[in-house]
Each structure stands twice: as C-alpha cells, then as structure tokens.
Amino acid sequence: MPWKKLSDFPEQKVIGVYAIEFWAIRDGKVWHQGRKLRAADAASFEIYLDEHLENSLFIARDASSIYHAWTRMSEIDRNSFARRDQYWVDQHQVYLEHETSLKAVQNADPQSFRDLGHGYAADQNAAWYWGRLMKTCTHSQRLEVFTDNTLYASDEEQIYCDGKALQRVTAHSWRMLSAHFSTDDVHIYYLERKLPRVDIASWTHLDGPWSKDKQHVFYMNKIQKEYSAITFDLAALQQIQQP
Numbered sequence: 001m002p003w004k005k006l007s008d009f010p011e012q013k014v015i016g017v018y019a020i021e022f023w024a025i026r027d028g029k030v031w032h033q034g035r036k037l038r039a040a041d042a043a044s045f046e047i048y049l050d051e052h053l054e055n056s057l058f059i060a061r062d063a064s065s066i067y068h069a070w071t072r073m074s075e076i077d078r079n080s081f082a083r084r085d086q087y088w089v090d091q092h093q094v095y096l097e098h099e100t101s102l103k104a105v106q107n108a109d110p111q112s113f114r115d116l117g118h119g120y121a122a123d124q125n126a127a128w129y130w131g132r133l134m135k136t137c138t139h140s141q142r143l144e145v146f147t148d149n150t151l152y153a154s155d156e157e158q159i160y161c162d163g164k165a166l167q168r169v170t171a172h173s174w175r176m177l178s179a180h181f182s183t184d185d186v187h188i189y190y191l192e193r194k195l196p197r198v199d200i201a202s203w204t205h206l207d208g209p210w211s212k213d214k215q216h217v218f219y220m221n222k223i224q225k226e227y228s229a230i231t232f233d234l235a236a237l238q239q240i241q242q243p
Contacts, residue, residue: 001072002049002050002083003046003048004046004047005044005045005047006024006030006042006045006047006060007025007045009023009047012025012026013025014047014057016057022058025175027043028042029042030042030045032067032069033070037067037070039065040062040072041063041064042062044062044063045061045062048060048061049084056139058100058102059088059097059102061078061081063076064078068101068102069100071102073102076090077090077092086115086117086119086121086130087121088102089110089113094109094110094113094121094123096130098130105121107126108121108123108126108128109123109125111123112124112125116143116144116145116153117145117150119163120143120145120153120160122137122141124140124141125140126140127140129160129162129164130163133243134163134165136165137165138157139156142155142156142157143155148176151180151191152176152182154171155171158171159171159182161180161191161192164192166182166189166192167183168188169187170184173186177205178205179209180210181205183200187200188200188210190218190221191201191221193221195205195211195218196221197216198216198217198218199213199214199215206234207234211228212232213229213234214237216229217229
C-alpha cells in the first residue's frame with residue numbers, strides 16, 4: 001500500500017535526505033518543512049510512499065484533498081488520483097511532478113493515457129516527453145521506448161531521442177551502433193545530432209562520446225580539428241587529462 005498515515009510514522013515525522021523533516025504532526029496540525037498546513041486534516045493525513053522514500057516526499061492527501069508540499073491541489077480529484085510511473089492521473093487530467101511542482105499535462109486524455117517510462121508518455125492523440133508535447137509524433141498509439149537504450153523511442157515511423165525526432169530518419173532504416181551513436185546508413189548520429197562530414201565506411205566508435213573516421217576525430221557530434229585521425233591516441237589523451 002503506497003499511502004501511509006503520517007500519524008503511523010515514528011514520532012509522527014517523515015525525515016528525508018540531509019535529515020530534513022519533510023512532514024510532521026505537531027499540536028494536532030500537519031507541517032511540511034517547517035510550515036503549517038492550516039487546512040489539512042491531521043487525523044486522516046497520508047504520505048505517498050514508493051520503494052524509494054526520497055522520491056515521494058511531496059505527495060500527500062487527507063480525507064478530502066491532494067497536497068503537493070505546502071499546496072492543497074483543489075483541482076485534483078482525490079479519490080481517483082493514482083500514480084502511473086512518472087506521471088499521475090485522476091479521472092479528469094494527467095499530471096507530472098517536476099522538482100517543486102505538480103502540474104497538469106495539457107490536453108492529455110487520462111482514459112487512454114499510457115506512461116511508457118523514462119519520461120515518455122502517450123494517449124490516443126499525442127505524445128509527451130517529461131510533460132513536453134512531442135509535436136512531430138503523429139502515431140502516438142504506437143509509441144514505444146527501446147528497452148536497451150531508454151533515451152530512444154519509436155512510433156514505427158520516426159525515431160526519437162531524448163524526446164526529439166531524428167530529422168528525416170525513418171524507423172525501418174535506423175539502428176543503434178554503440179553508446180549514444182546510431183545510423184540510418186546515410187548519417188551517423190550522436191544522440192539526436194548528426195556528425196558532420198562523416199565517412200560512414202571508415203567511422204568507428206572509440207570510447208564514450210569519442211569516435212573517428214579516416215579524416216576526422218569527433219567528440220559527440222563535433223569535429224575536433226586539433227587532432228589528426230591518423231595519429232589520434234585516445235588513451236594517451238585521457239591520461240593527459242587525468243588530474
């Protein structure tokens with residue numbers, strides 16, 4: 001059961017990271033980080049818990065309302081409010097918790113909403129990445145996240161990296177290479193950005209964001225003009241850069 005009464009915690013307190021008192025009941029009132037929640041009902045007040053306590057220190061509820069930190073979220077339907085991995089839903093709306101806020105995902109349909117994990121989500125009409133609308137995704141019903149590299153997703157027509165479409169890349173021509181490099185057999189990509197003037201036939205991944213072809217050395221998607229592809233020694237460079 002992810003909800004636990006605040007009164008059932010030792011000393012009626014929830015202590016989080018850096019020994020911060022996130023929630024407490026004192027003198028019959030609920031407190032969050034030193035501020036009193038005047039409208040909250042202490043007797044019914046519950047904290048949302050997941051497997052990592054530090055990830056659930058702001059969501060709470062009492063018998064009538066949902067709270068995010070000090071804010072009573074009167075627009076949220078308390079009884080239907082539930083977690084879907086990174087996103088939350090009630091019978092009317094989809095929400096995303098981001099840092100110090102819990103905000104509605106505009107125009108998301110809670111009935112058809114799918115939380116795909118790793119920030120990706122979709123309903124029958126649109127897709128989102130960490131709450132940001134993926135404007136180019138026109139086949140949201142088919143959007144799925146790659147299990148071997150969760151920065152990437154596909155709707156069977158386009159490829160997305162970090163929520164952004166790889167421009168003019170079709171899903172059937174695209175494949176992962178190594179680390180964050182991929183190709184459509186015309187270009188090489190580091191994340192969602194093309195490597196300029198790359199020779200695919202001679203390109204090789206070196207380590208991390210480093211790669212090269214017969215003419216250039218690349219760091220991420222940038223040509224490193226100070227290095228010669230013929231003589232470049234990544235191991236020697238890394239040794240020099242070590243503190």
